[in-house]
Structures are given as C-alpha cells and as structure tokens.
Amino acid sequence: MTAQRSAALAGLRVLDLTRVRAGPACCRILADFGADVIKIDAPEGLDKNAGVSGARHGYDMLNLHRNKRSMTLNLKSDAGRDLFLDMARGADIVVENFRPDVKTRLGLDYAALDAVNPRIILASISGFGQTGPYAGRAGFDQIAQGMGGLMGVTGFPGEAPMRAGTAVADLSSGVYAATGILLALTERARSGRGQWVQTSLLQSQIAMMDFQAARYLVDREVPEQAGNDHPTVTPMGVIATRDGHINLGVGGDGQWQALCDALDAPDLKARRDFATGAGRTAHRGQIWDILRPIFAVRTSAEWIDILDRHGVPAGPIYRMDEVFDDPQVRHLGIAQSVQDPVRGEVSLVGQPVDLSRTPAAIVSSVPDAGADTDEILKGLGLDDARIAELRRQGAL
Structure with a gap:
C-alpha cells in the first residue's frame, strides 16, 4: 500500500x-x-x-x-x-x-x-x-x-x-x-x-x-571527560556482563535501593556512605569495583530481566543491526519503506x-x-x- x-x-x-x-x-x-x-x-x-x-x-x-x-x-x-x-x-x-x-x-x-x-x-x-x-x-x-x-x-x-x-x-x-x-x-x-x-x-x-554548559556558566565548573560514566550521577554507565556490556542507570536514592534489592545485597543497601547521590558520586570508583564482579556472573539478557523486574533502568548496547531487530523499535515503526527507482x-x-x-x-x-x-x-x-x-x- x-x-x-x-x-x-x-x-x-x-x-x-x-x-x-x-x-x-x-x-x-x-x-x-x-x-x-x-x-x-x-x-x-x-x-x-x-x-x-x-x-x-x-x-x-x-x-x-x-x-x-x-x-x-x-x-x-x-x-x-x-x-x-x-x-x-x-x-x-x-x-x-x-x-x-x-x-x-x-x-x-x-x-x-x-x-x-x-x-x-x-x-x-x-x-x-x-x-x-x-x-x-x-x-x-x-x-x-x-x-x-x-x-x-x-x-x-x-x-x-x-x-x-x-x-x-x-x-x-x-x-x-x-x-x-x-x-x-x-x-x-x-x-x-x-x-x-x-x-x-x-x-x-x-x-x-545543555547541563554541561550550564554547569560552567552557573557554577564555573569545567566538565571533564568521564568515559562511559554519567558525569554527576553514580552508578550510571556501562558495566560488563558475562557475555557483553549493558547500560546501568541508577538515577536516585530509590533506584539505588532497588538495585541493591535486585542484587540481593542488603549489606550494600545498608551502607550510609552510599545512601545519597552525593555520597555515591564521591565513592564512584569504589562502587564500580563492588559491582563489576557481581555483574560478571550473568548474561546481559539475564541482568536486564532482573533489573527490569526491580524497576532499575538498564538496557542493552546495540550495534545498528540489533537496533532495528529490537521488538520495541519494530513496534515504533521508525524504519519506513519506500520504492527507489x-x-x-x-x-x-x-x-x-x-x-x-x-x-x-x-x-x-x-x-x-x-x-x-x-x-x-x-x-x-x-x-x-x-x-x-x-x-x-x-x-x-
């Protein structure tokens, strides 16, 4: 048609x-x-x-x-x-x-x-x-x-x-x-x-x-390179799994608590130095060091399923062929066909x-x-x- x-x-x-x-x-x-x-x-x-x-x-x-x-x-x-x-x-x-x-x-x-x-x-x-x-x-x-x-x-x-x-x-x-x-x-x-x-x-x-520019204009703070980490929020970035990598996005204190529940880590949840966003960012390296061996034991698909069930934002990291094969992308219909002569x-x-x-x-x-x-x-x-x-x- x-x-x-x-x-x-x-x-x-x-x-x-x-x-x-x-x-x-x-x-x-x-x-x-x-x-x-x-x-x-x-x-x-x-x-x-x-x-x-x-x-x-x-x-x-x-x-x-x-x-x-x-x-x-x-x-x-x-x-x-x-x-x-x-x-x-x-x-x-x-x-x-x-x-x-x-x-x-x-x-x-x-x-x-x-x-x-x-x-x-x-x-x-x-x-x-x-x-x-x-x-x-x-x-x-x-x-x-x-x-x-x-x-x-x-x-x-x-x-x-x-x-x-x-x-x-x-x-x-x-x-x-x-x-x-x-x-x-x-x-x-x-x-x-x-x-x-x-x-x-x-x-x-x-x-x-946007916020990186405002960060300088308002507070005169010059943003630095942060690799795959979010510049101001922790833990938000890329983490390795058993078969690849996923994006993990823990944006607030409630999501941090949900992540601890998803990991079945009550001791981590109880740590007062990790309870706030400022505290987690101050201890960024330490938090990633704790999380890396935990995430390494399951596949990306397994982690995304577990995190989704606990309300923790996470997602796969796709190459372009995988992008357009994703069921949600297919549902959205952003790839559209046309006849070229x-x-x-x-x-x-x-x-x-x-x-x-x-x-x-x-x-x-x-x-x-x-x-x-x-x-x-x-x-x-x-x-x-x-x-x-x-x-x-x-x-x-």
Whole structure:
C-alpha cells in the first residue's frame, strides 16, 4: 500500500538550496510532514559539493532527500537568479546553508527575497553565525563538536578528545532551523510578514551541551571527560556482563535501593556512605569495583530481566543491526519503506515524532537531479518555448 503524504504542512512551498547535511536535515522534516520541497540542484558540472554525501541513490542521499522534487538551476547566471526570485514570489520558505557571504553575492539574501515577497521566511544555517569574526569560515560537524565542547567531555579521562559517532552539530542545527521556521510561520499567521531565521552548527552544538554548559556558566565548573560514566550521577554507565556490556542507570536514592534489592545485597543497601547521590558520586570508583564482579556472573539478557523486574533502568548496547531487530523499535515503526527507482524497496529512518491525525510519511525516494524541472516550471506558467530558452541560456 502506497503511503499517503502528510497533511500537516500541506500547501507550504519550500525552496531548498541546501547541501551536505544540516540544511537537508531541516528540509527533510518539512518534506516528511507534507510541505512541497523543491530541491534546487546545480546543473551538471557546477556543484562543488557533488559526492560529499555519496552517490545520488546511496544510503545518505536517499535518507536526506526523500519526499522532495528536484529542478536544476544555475544561480550564478542572471537568468537563473531572476527565475529563482520569480519562484520566491510564490514560495513560503527558502532554506540555505551557504557561507554567509554567498547569498549576498548571488543577490538572494533576505533583503532581496523580502523585496519580492514580504511573507517569505528565509532560514540560514551556517558554521559559526551570519556575522562575527568566524562568519566566513567553512564549518563542518566535527569542527563544531570540538569548538562547542562536546569532544572535550567525550572519551576516557586522560585520553585524547573524542568525536561523537554521529553528526550531532549538523543534525541538531537542522532541527533548530526547522523549529525556527515553524515559529516564524506561526507568527506570520498573525502579522502577515516573514522573517529571517538563523542558526549555526556552533550555536546548536553549544545548546546540545545543555547541563554541561550550564554547569560552567552557573557554577564555573569545567566538565571533564568521564568515559562511559554519567558525569554527576553514580552508578550510571556501562558495566560488563558475562557475555557483553549493558547500560546501568541508577538515577536516585530509590533506584539505588532497588538495585541493591535486585542484587540481593542488603549489606550494600545498608551502607550510609552510599545512601545519597552525593555520597555515591564521591565513592564512584569504589562502587564500580563492588559491582563489576557481581555483574560478571550473568548474561546481559539475564541482568536486564532482573533489573527490569526491580524497576532499575538498564538496557542493552546495540550495534545498528540489533537496533532495528529490537521488538520495541519494530513496534515504533521508525524504519519506513519506500520504492527507489534504482535500489528498489529500501528502508529509511522515519521522523521520531508522531502526530495523531497528520503523521509524517515517506512517500517518494530521492529524485534525480532536475527530474521535475519542466513540471515545476510549467506549474509557474512557463511554456515549452520559454523552458527551452532558459536551457539555451544556461540557466537550467
């Protein structure tokens, strides 16, 4: 059965000028919830970022650019720029993640868009912000992870800084940009005016540091690397079992008591120096030394069952194949199928938020570059002769 496009953002038109990951992640949210997202691809040979996310029908492009239409447009040509501005007259949202000066050089900055459509919302995602001493720098996820503090607290104490295993700064900036767009749309319903939404990888990464960042700002305490241990709560971290490892999460005094019951360890439960969170953290090494030989005698599955029956948070540590084989993950349905003209039926990562009446849906795979150019332009009122002329001029 073919999935039906979501109605949540139906009627909104988005011009997607983004590349690589942060911008496409933002536009993916809008597309999955039903907006008409038009991916503006550079004509063949003009895209400097070609191949950064792999082959057009490779896993990354499939996952980032589903549910979109594609047209080619040479924004460096006068005819291409003029055509984009014509498209902006009837659009609701433009999303871009160029370096901050590029849109100004192209004549597609917020002032230019506002001049042709005062209701337009421009969302700009940059590495470091639209202004400031680093505004002109190229930004990549790992650079933002380092500058935003994530790598400084990741890894084991005394070892080299460690990057996270996914693009935290890129993906969070995409989510924040989409949030900003939705806020601007809500405000536009009252004022009738669009506005410029801005975020950056650096800002988003700092925001994702959350309590670690607040820990410094409020108490001037610089967080250190803590390996797999929670930085302030004990025992919360990874522990070895007879056949692998599990995550153990003892977050409060009641859970500590429940853990002692699960371990059938009344002497441990009676220790006053372990009775409070502060006491347990002060004796972190000692507690882990006590727990390790106990957990080593049973399998991960056995421990998770025992801990669950006692109300102690715990969970397996999966590789990706195990993630999607988990019964709860299958129940949630976050892996969603779609037909791709090259790969056949493939599964992609769905949206992690459910709406009761207008849920997200994946209805189409990544389009080939320019696959919808003629359809889009005819929808704007251009005839075959005019489209052919634009091709002759090098605009498409």
